[in-house]
Amino acid sequence: MSYVEARGLSRIYTAGDTKIQALDSVDFTIEDGQLTIILGPSGSGKSTTLNILGGIDSATSGSLTVGGQDICQLKEKGLTDYRRTQVGFVFQFYNLIPNLTALENVELTAGLSNDPLAPALLLDSVGLADRFRNFPSQLSGGEQQRVSIARALAKNPRLLLCDEPTGALDSETGKKVLIVLASMAKLNHKAVVIVTHNAAIAPAADRVIHVRDGHILKIEDNPTPVDMESISW
Numbered sequence: 001m002s003y004v005e006a007r008g009l010s011r012i013y014t015a016g017d018t019k020i021q022a023l024d025s026v027d028f029t030i031e032d033g034q035l036t037i038i039l040g041p042s043g044s045g046k047s048t049t050l051n052i053l054g055g056i057d058s059a060t061s062g063s064l065t066v067g068g069q070d071i072c073q074l075k076e077k078g079l080t081d082y083r084r085t086q087v088g089f090v091f092q093f094y095n096l097i098p099n100l101t102a103l104e105n106v107e108l109t110a111g112l113s114n115d116p117l118a119p120a121l122l123l124d125s126v127g128l129a130d131r132f133r134n135f136p137s138q139l140s141g142g143e144q145q146r147v148s149i150a151r152a153l154a155k156n157p158r159l160l161l162c163d164e165p166t167g168a169l170d171s172e173t174g175k176k177v178l179i180v181l182a183s184m185a186k187l188n189h190k191a192v193v194i195v196t197h198n199a200a201i202a203p204a205a206d207r208v209i210h211v212r213d214g215h216i217l218k219i220e221d222n223p224t225p226v227d228m229e230s231i232s233w
């Protein structure tokens with residue numbers, strides 16, 4: 001069984017008399033220890049998929065099992081526990097707390113878990129061993145994003161969900177962030193999911209889910225992903 005299994009997943013938004021079918025009965029799976037990219041143009045349903053995976057939005061119909069548990073059946077408390085213990089989020093604009101240092105930002109999340117990863121080791125593993133005591137304003141965009149990855153991983157989630165994590169970064173800086181994310185899948189055996197409209201990074205993923213207008217166009221498995229170093233955009 002795959003770590004994540006979505007079956008017939010749909011999301012309809014209602015705005016007045018208008019119904020918007022953001023996701024139309026999609027089926028996909030996501031594996032532990034892999035980098036999965038959900039790729040599609042603006043409005044294709046990428047963020048909707050990520051938000052449902054993260055338990056911050058609910059499907060209108062269908063099922064979504066994560067680690068064997070159907071999260072579509074969870075009530076509010078179950079969803080809160082799910083978000084707190086099983087999911088880490090990385091956003092386009094880092095969302096670090098400005099008056100806490102890099103280390104304190106990561107420690108804050110570690111404090112939410114019964115089984116946290118060591119904040120200092122995580123900052124070390126994203127290449128920021130010498131920046132523990134810096135505040136976000138003293139770090140570059142790429143460095144802040146690496147702090148936000150360490151922060152997302154501190155509570156030791158199995159699923160790491162990243163919404164356009166390189167959207168605010170130049171190609172070289174973005175690449176460093178992607179290298180960290182790909183290594184977290186492999187070394188820490190996380191299921192890392194990136195949603196993006198940037199097709200250039202797709203060859204470095206283990207699986208690419210192509211979405212458009214709420215549908216899945218195709219799912220590609222890539223047994224030999226290219227080295228992230230060789231990619232540019």
Ligand SMILES: Nc1ncnc2c1ncn2[C@@H]1O[C@H](COP(=O)(O)OP(=O)(O)OP(=O)(O)O)[C@@H](O)[C@H]1O
Nearest residue numbers: 013015020022041042043044045046047048049197
């Ligand atoms: N809360 C909402 N209410 C109404 N419509 C919504 C809502 N959220 C998303 N939609 C619509 O659902 C569709 C899919 O949106 P979604 O944000 O998932 O796309 P996306 O692929 O992430 O786009 P982008 O790359 O621009 O972020 C769009 O037509 C969008 O306008």
